[in-house]
Amino acid sequence: MSASHDKSSRAPLALKIAAAAGLLFLHLPILLIFVYAFTTEEKSYQWPPPDFTAKWLAVTWNRPDVWEALGLSVRVATTSTAIALVLGSLCAAAVARTKFFGRETISLLVILPIALPGIITGIALRSAFSLAEIPFSFWTIVLGHATFCVVVVYNNAVARFRRTSGSLIEASMDLGANGFQTLRHVILPNIGTALLAGGMLAFALSFDEVIVTTFTAGQQATLPIWMLEELVRPRQRPVTNVVAMVVVIVTFLPILAAYYLTRDGDRIAGHGK
């Protein structure tokens, strides 16, 4: 019967179980991080935890190296996001509004930094820096991060541009506004939330990036680099547990915010365009 595949009908039990098991598989490991952040066991990954304590929160709070790494990560992510916002929205405006020769190439160029494995981007940048004799600094990290953050801003902006009706812009021009007034009063309010969402995702992406950063950072450690060092050579495991928990919280918030900002758009996009 046709109704058996209707959206209102019920899913087969096996499908329900498989889907639920898949979602649990995706979430349980992350939840586990929260449990381990409060364990009293210091030396091993013992399960179940012998007891729970909040003292590692305080220990982590008093670690200057954690704060330094966090500070660097926030500065890098903020700067990269700002650059990506400018480059990504310019690119999106050009691609969404007009058809021109090489348009496909431009979209490929924007996607390429995340389509190719991160290690390629990383080592390419590193060898270019060494050829050009650019010393490692805050800015070499930002150069790499901004390059692959452009794509998330671009994707969000281009989707919104396509939904923004061109007649709105024509009407504004017909009513005598110049291009910059149209930009300020018509275009920006329309794409504002998409840019905000793209910016938040770019921030989360940069805040979390480790592969490219290992190649473009010299002696400095962003938070993921700090974590990677702890993973390879553990010093104080409970501190790593707490930092991991903080990272989960810090990245979840912008993702949730971005979701709510673009929610209406996703509903449109989801309904078979």
Added chain:
Amino acid sequence: MTAADAAAILPRRAGLAAAASDAFWRRPTLLLLTLLLPPVLWLGIIYLGSLFALLAQSFFSIDEFSGLIQYEFTLKTYGELLHPANLDIIVRTVLMAAVVTLAAAVVAFPIAYYAARYATGRWKALFYLGVMLPLWSSYLVKVYAWKLILAKEGILNWIFAKLHLTWLLEAWLALPLIGGNSLSVSYTGTFLVFLYVWLPFMILPIQASLERVPGSLIEASADLGGAPRQTFRHVILPLALPGVVAGSIFTFSLTLGDYIIPQIVGSSRLFIGQAVYAHQGIAGNIPLAAAFTVVPIIIMGFYLWGAKRMGAFNAL
């Protein structure tokens, strides 16, 4: 109001911004160039520039005695890729990427299928967030979580012990190749973490392609007497295939290039990414590292070409 103001062609407006605006309006190409110039310059110089610099270096070689890079065109470095040890690394990585991709498709499909065809309203949002949160949450935290799970004293061993199935786990670890001293130093562990970390990249494209399957096609199939199983096999699956291929681009490419997962959870046998990292770092052999990166680029080139022919790009 004079007659001139009412004319169809407006007079030039005063002010710099207005003048610029008028210029852009008259010459759309100028506007286009102004918009494109900054992003294209940035990506062209910084990204493509360094990519080409890297490719160029793969045609240099390293002097075995002095350890210095010889800036002369040669294919010698590419020849080194064919040494058994290096060929081993390439084969191992490609096999792992293929197995991870297949497994991801199998695990992802039911989630995507439920989300696309049955979930509505609040459940739909829940499924969407349920995939997006793990996708965007920290890569290293996810790897770390699996280190906790796979550790000898960790949760997985505890579960096996509680179920009195420790013998099963031990039998599995005793197997050659996929086994090892413990889960966290075996290919099984590496595989599980790869599967976990890339799974959301497979779910989203499949879900997108399933959502585009028109309901009327499914009804038509049912009206023509197709059992649900037949409809799935002959209507839904072929239409969802471009989505699976699109997802496989991500899972395959990401596994080819990753060097952190096999370093943290895995045996001492290297993957391509680790080889690249080792050669550029401690060994200082940038030409060989560069030649190694060309391998995933070429594999992905063919992969993307094949995927495009299957129409997977429309499912992205």
